[in-house]
Amino acid sequence: MNAMNAIHETRATTAAPLVAFRDVRKSFGAFEVLKGIDLDIAPGEVVALIGRSGSGKSTALRCVNGLEKINGGTLTVCGRHLHESGTDLRDLRKDVGIVFQSYNLFPHLTVEQNVTLAPRKVHRISAADARTLAADVLAQVGLSDKAGNYPEQLSGGQQQRVAIARSLAMRPKLMLFDEVTSALDPELTGEVLRTIERLAASGMTMVLVTHEMSFASSVADKIVFMHQGRVWETGDGRMLSAPQTAELQQFVGNGL
Template identity: 55%
Template sequence: MIEIKDVRKTFGILAVLKGINLDVNKGELLCLIGASGSGKSTLLQCINGLEPIQGGEIIVDGISVHDPKTNINMLRRKLGIVFQQYNAFPHLTALENVALAPRVVAKRGRKEARALAQKHLDHVGLGNKADSLPSQMSGGQQQRLAIARALAMEPSYMLFDEVTSALDPELVGEVLETMRLLKSEGMTMVVVTHDINFARESADRVAFLHQGEVCEIGTAEEVIDNPQKEQTQKFLRREKRKPLEVA
């Protein structure tokens, strides 16, 4: 379980998170929606310990993420994170990219790490791309490679930060389908997304963030189809006016 208690985050004089309170339950897919600058991506990075916080506490499986005594590198093994940019090593094959962290960080043997990498490439539908370089793969394939690389550390939680926003519309569907697969297998996920249809169809709960605060949270039916707060209603009206993406 992830517990977020009164979390505050500032960049200089700019308050980005203003007392966030959220729980993420085991097996849940929680979607974070909101306008750019509302704090969604920053919150993910705070959960993973990539950004310090100025107040409050984030607890993952009973461990306080930002406690100076916490071994953050060990804790991050529980928290796979996938960003908008793929960040694959261009000189390594897909198999080598996925096997690297298990071999270097988890100290798996070379043979074991490669077998694990092949398993996760198969899992995300890239089994036939093991020997391909990232430059030989489409954007959607590279994003699925990033997901396989995160899964190779066998995390308890997956954090996704706008993973389809850099993709051409026709490639979005294959990445979202991989995320739906993980949900069906019981993976606990926190997903920052601009794809309202994905949030409506796949999320157990949706949280709408506005100016660093959780403005509204509930089921997709409650937040997306029947929002109660004016700011949520305005945001969703703007989103509906945008061109539809292929999902």
């Protein structure tokens, strides 16, 4: 067992799930993408969603912060019932941060300004507190020396780490990562994954959609293999070396 897995095994909790899917369904027109998802995510848990393109994993992730509205079942996130009408999504997103494949940084703002824009607008923090906050979260992602830089002066990996810092600046209870390394070359992918690994070690609750199988195996407490809109297999990193179904065996064997 590696050190990261040892850290994760100390996180057993009897607390209520931070995220609870119950028979969740989602359709786009006549096409049903999620066909009855059941999944719990505990506080402090790191969950990796894996599967082929079109398996429903990114749709499931987007449902968690309300970017997609579910059509059936129940979904509770940070105590909020997303299946009920009238859920305040702006309030939800104070607790749920999300980082996408594209960085979406404002090119005319410095790194510090990109990171502190939302906290200053949403939480009305002072300029001095914003600088302190920026210094803290940029240190978390290893970019303390880039606060005054503009996005065009950074590598792709650095920009993605700024995007992570921007989400952390809202002090979320839950972080979502949607294939954040898929547009990066291997070297830059490594620096972003190391940042996420440090967040995992700090106890941050995270859900990752990823194709990085070795990373998922070493960092995630729970791996969820999705296939054709359903949760097909769930387990720790050992399930990737001992698949219980032909579908996961083929997926792992193809190196997807």
